Amino acid sequence: MSHDKRILMVLTSQATMGESNRPTGVWFEELSTPYYHFIDAGFEVVLASPKGGLVPVDPHSREETTPSVVRFASDERAMSLLENSLLLAEIVSAPYAAIFLPGGHGTMFDLPEDFALAHLIEAFWREGKVVAAVCHGPAGLLGASDEAGKSILDGPRISAFSNEEEDAAGLTEAMPFLLESRIRELGGLYEGAPKFEPYAVKDGRLVTGQNPMSSELVAQLTIQAIAESV
Numbered sequence: 001m002s003h004d005k006r007i008l009m010v011l012t013s014q015a016t017m018g019e020s021n022r023p024t025g026v027w028f029e030e031l032s033t034p035y036y037h038f039i040d041a042g043f044e045v046v047l048a049s050p051k052g053g054l055v056p057v058d059p060h061s062r063e064e065t066t067p068s069v070v071r072f073a074s075d076e077r078a079m080s081l082l083e084n085s086l087l088l089a090e091i092v093s094a095p096y097a098a099i100f101l102p103g104g105h106g107t108m109f110d111l112p113e114d115f116a117l118a119h120l121i122e123a124f125w126r127e128g129k130v131v132a133a134v135c136h137g138p139a140g141l142l143g144a145s146d147e148a149g150k151s152i153l154d155g156p157r158i159s160a161f162s163n164e165e166e167d168a169a170g171l172t173e174a175m176p177f178l179l180e181s182r183i184r185e186l187g188g189l190y191e192g193a194p195k196f197e198p199y200a201v202k203d204g205r206l207v208t209g210q211n212p213m214s215s216e217l218v219a220q221l222t223i224q225a226i227a228e229s230v
Contacts, residue, residue, distance in 0.1 A: 004230045006044045007222075008096045009035065010117060010140060011085060012106035013049045015056035017174050025056030027104035030134050030215045032068035034100060035078065037219035045081075046096070050114050052087035058104050061212075089116040093123040097226045100219075103135030103161065103212070108175055111140035118143035125152055125205075130229055132207035132222040134200075134215050135161045139179055142186065154187035156203040159210040165195045205229055 011026045038045050049055050061069075072078045093099075099121060101107065111117055121144035124131055131152070133141055138160040144152045163180045166172050183190050192210045193199035200209035200217035207225050209218035 004097045004226065005042060006046065006096045007038050007226075008091065008099045009045055009047050010088060010099060010101050010111070010120075011047060011049045011055045011082075012104055012110055013051035013055065014106035014110040017105060017171075018109055018176065020174070022174065023056075023059050024105040024109075025058045026061075026102055026106060027135065027212055028057050028061035028069050028072070029064055029066050029212050030102035030104065030137070031082075032072035032078075033066070033215040034102065034134070034219035034222070036068050036071060037216065037223065038100075041223055046086065047081045048086040048088045048091050050088050050110050050117070052085055054083050055085050056106060057082075058106070061104070088114065088120070091116075091120060093120060093127060093129065096124070096129065097230070098130035098132060098222055099124045100222060101133035101137035101140045102215070103133070103137040103139075105136060105171065105175070107136045107139045108177070108179065112142045114140070115143070118145075121152070122146075128205065128229060130205045130207065130222060130225045132218060132225070133160070134209035134218040135211050136179060138183065138208050142182060151186045152206070153183055156188060156206045157201045158183055158188040158190055158203070158206070159192050159199055159201050159208045159214070160190070161211055162192050162195060165211060168195055
């Protein structure tokens with residue numbers, strides 16, 4: 001399969017919120033909805049994570065009954081990919097048209113400091129490929145710079161889980177930082193909708209979405225961005 005029909009999805013390996021015992025992980029629907037948008041559009045999807053192997057899924061998100069979650073949970077191939085994710089440090093950008101980062105609060109703890117991820121995103125960016133993320137997924141973009149050494153988030157229009165939404169979720173104090181605030185600090189032009197409303201933005205090859213309700217929009221815009229970049 002040609003590189004323009006492969007998408008790499010990078011998931012968190014973080015199962016708890018920092019040093020607390022509060023469980024977290026990837027938010028299931030933010031994985032499953034884009035996954036099937038890509039699969040149904042004819043893409044091959046590969047899953048990777050910082051630690052490789054079994055990816056933790058936020059237990060609250062397992063309770064959802066959205067069609068994509070139900071479909072994923074009963075899909076042996078999809079679940080096998082989730083249980084046997086590739087080791088992020090061993091991934092190279094060449095086979096892929098895009099990199100996509102689903103959210104879940106786990107991403108806030110391991111992805112921002114992952115040098116392998118930062119270098120991989122920089123490679124995608126340098127090679128003219130699509131970089132996409134939804135909800136807390138943009139936390140994984142924080143460490144990536146362009147060829148001039150400037151953050152890839154400095155200048156573009158970007159959406160992500162808002163400070164207002166974090167507060168509404170009651171998790172502001174549990175987070176190591178606030179994602180919206182950090183994006184603004186890096187020079188990103190943050191934009192979004194009222195809390196928990198769908199919102200996504202495509203600024204060239206950078207595609208981002210605000211919250212779990214935005215995962216379908218982000219997937220659609222990612223496919224559009226890939227078509228435009230080929």
